[in-house]
Amino acid sequence: MAIRFEDIKPKVGSRVVWDDRDDLFTPEAAEAIRKKVQERTVVIFPRLNLTDEEQLLITDLMGGKVKLTGQFNRQKTDENVYQVTLDKDVNPQPEYVLGTYFYHMDGMPIELPPPFATLLSARKVAQKGGQTEFASTYAGFEGLPEEERKALEELTVIHSVKASMIPIQDAIPEEDYERVIGIQRERERPLVFTHADGRKSMLLGTTADRVVGMSIPESRALLIRLVEWCAQPDYSLRHDWEEGDFVIWENTSALHRAIPYDFESGRMMHRTSIAGTEMVDA
Numbered sequence: 681m682a683i684r685f686e687d688i689k690p691k692v693g694s695r696v697v698w699d700d701r702d703d704l705f706t707p708e709a710a711e712a713i714r715k716k717v718q719e720r721t722v723v724i725f726p727r728l729n730l731t732d733e734e735q736l737l738i739t740d741l742m743g744g745k746v747k748l749t750g751q752f753n754r755q756k757t758d759e760n761v762y763q764v765t766l767d768k769d770v771n772p773q774p775e776y777v778l779g780t781y782f783y784h785m786d787g788m789p790i791e792l793p794p795p796f797a798t799l800l801s802a803r804k805v806a807q808k809g810g811q812t813e814f815a816s817t818y819a820g821f822e823g824l825p826e827e828e829r830k831a832l833e834e835l836t837v838i839h840s841v842k843a844s845m846i847p848i849q850d851a852i853p854e855e856d857y858e859r860v861i862g863i864q865r866e867r868e869r870p871l872v873f874t875h876a877d878g879r880k881s882m883l884l885g886t887t888a889d890r891v892v893g894m895s896i897p898e899s900r901a902l903l904i905r906l907v908e909w910c911a912q913p914d915y916s917l918r919h920d921w922e923e924g925d926f927v928i929w930e931n932t933s934a935l936h937r938a939i940p941y942d943f944e945s946g947r948m949m950h951r952t953s954i955a956g957t958e959m960v961d962a
């Protein structure tokens with residue numbers, strides 16, 4: 681095998697090792713990487729220094745790409761590469777980036793299958809903050825007592841854009857409030873997602889507003905407790921970015937969040953997304 685993987689922590693994360701960089705851009709490598717992402721949730725390529733063309737090639741080799749929120753940016757790249765940044769020249773609507781300071785999964789309220797994976801290249805890192813933390817909801821689910829797992833499998837959850845903005849709502853300027861908070865987009869998803877291989881993860885994070893048929897206080901207490909459970913050190917991982925690092929994570933089993941960084945930090949990440957193949961509707 682031209683590329684190899686090393687475990688980072690027992691239950692989450694792998695690092696990729698390669699001899700020849702060209703070996704990463706083959707259908708065989710894409711298949712091996714896809715499997716490893718499904719097995720280990722987060723896969724890290726240290727200092728790979730991808731171009732956008734190379735990132736799109738890996739994205740396409742691993743599955744169909746999907747465009748999520750690129751429409752908010754004054755794009756300076758290919759329209760399929762979203763620039764995650766607080767740089768006001770690129771991003772006139774920073775709320776959606778500020779919302780990523782809290783554990784979430786991408787694309788949960790949209791009318792598409794939840795994206796299979798998110799791919800992120802570090803083009804410029806922040807001097808302070810800006811690390812990304814991942815929490816495996818496979819590991820979290822598998823670590824729960826059987827009785828609790830069974831009870832959770834019965835539940836469905838309403839995911840909404842509005843819920844994901846609640847942590848930052850008091851920081852949104854009045855003139856932007858309705859545009860940001862007023863988005864009426866909701867989607868009902870099962871709390872427990874059974875993947876094609878039979879493995880089960882939980883669909884959680886800031887978009888998860890409430891459990892259907894449960895009171896609001898009880899719902900939110902449960903949803904927050906489950907996120908905290910998945911974020912315990914054995915199930916989670918912090919990646920301290922170096923310029924050129926490339927990370928792929930399985931979006932439906934990895935809660936992720938950025939450690940806060942400054943508007944002036946210049947932090948710039950290039951993101952692509954791989955479409956999901958299952959609608960995962962309740």
Ligand SMILES: [Fe+2]
Binds near residue numbers: 786
């Ligand atoms: Fe995200």
